[in-house]
Amino acid sequence: MSPRVVLLFSGKRKSGKDYLTDHLQQLLKDKCEIIKISAPIKHYWAKQNNLNFNELLSNSDYKELHRLEMIRWSDSIREKDYGYFCRQACKDAKEKPIWIVSDIRRKTDIRWFKDTYKDLVRTIHIEADEETRKSRGFHYKDGVDNVASECDLDDFHDWDLVINNGEGGLKLQDQMDSILALCKNLL
Numbered sequence: 001m002s003p004r005v006v007l008l009f010s011g012k013r014k015s016g017k018d019y020l021t022d023h024l025q026q027l028l029k030d031k032c033e034i035i036k037i038s039a040p041i042k043h044y045w046a047k048q049n050n051l052n053f054n055e056l057l058s059n060s061d062y063k064e065l066h067r068l069e070m071i072r073w074s075d076s077i078r079e080k081d082y083g084y085f086c087r088q089a090c091k092d093a094k095e096k097p098i099w100i101v102s103d104i105r106r107k108t109d110i111r112w113f114k115d116t117y118k119d120l121v122r123t124i125h126i127e128a129d130e131e132t133r134k135s136r137g138f139h140y141k142d143g144v145d146n147v148a149s150e151c152d153l154d155d156f157h158d159w160d161l162v163i164n165n166g167e168g169g170l171k172l173q174d175q176m177d178s179i180l181a182l183c184k185n186l187l
């Protein structure tokens with residue numbers, strides 16, 4: 001069974017991608033599967049460098065320590081095949097009606113999903129003001145925050161939904177409702 005809807009989530013560091021997609025998963029339970037494009041990247045990186053995969057996947061300082069090098073290495077693979085990690089992440093995903101991709105970072109990620117899953121795809125952009133992101137642990141880092149993995153979607157505006165998850169944003173329940181409304185005609 002292929003998914004009936006594929007939700008693509010993007011947003012800057014500490015905008016709340018994991019927070020919102022984890023809550024969505026709690027609502028949708030076994031109807032959904034969370035997919036992380038970064039999972040195959042972290043898997044290979046951990047294997048190659050003898051690191052702990054689960055530590056890399058979780059929201060830890062460990063991840064931040066290796067982020068820069070993982071970006072450089074994964075970019076070298078993407079140059080040859082932009083869909084490589086998207087394809088890999090989907091190959092490992094369970095068969096569920098709703099797929100939640102929680103870490104879209106590039107226009108080519110969106111292109112790959114739209115080419116592959118066509119009109120099942122919905123794009124959601126999470127925004128949060130810098131003060132709020134800082135209060136969640138964001139510190140600007142050269143080579144991370146000013147490169148493609150963080151900035152490529154700055155000039156993409158064709159979102160199906162934009163969610164303010166910072167100052168003045170909607171309550172969690174309303175944020176969830178706006179996401180579920182996107183799936184309505186597809187389930």
Ligand SMILES: Nc1ncnc2c1ncn2[C@@H]1O[C@H](COP(=O)(O)OP(=O)(O)OP(=O)(O)O)[C@@H](O)[C@H]1O
Nearest residue numbers: 011012013014015016017018019020059136137165
């Ligand atoms: N609406 C919110 N209310 C309270 N806390 C939040 C909210 N959104 C996010 N957070 C908290 O902010 C921190 C960062 O959020 P999260 O890890 O989801 O960001 P992210 O976009 O996935 O970041 P990264 O790109 O670095 O992985 C987490 O501790 C999370 O629990």
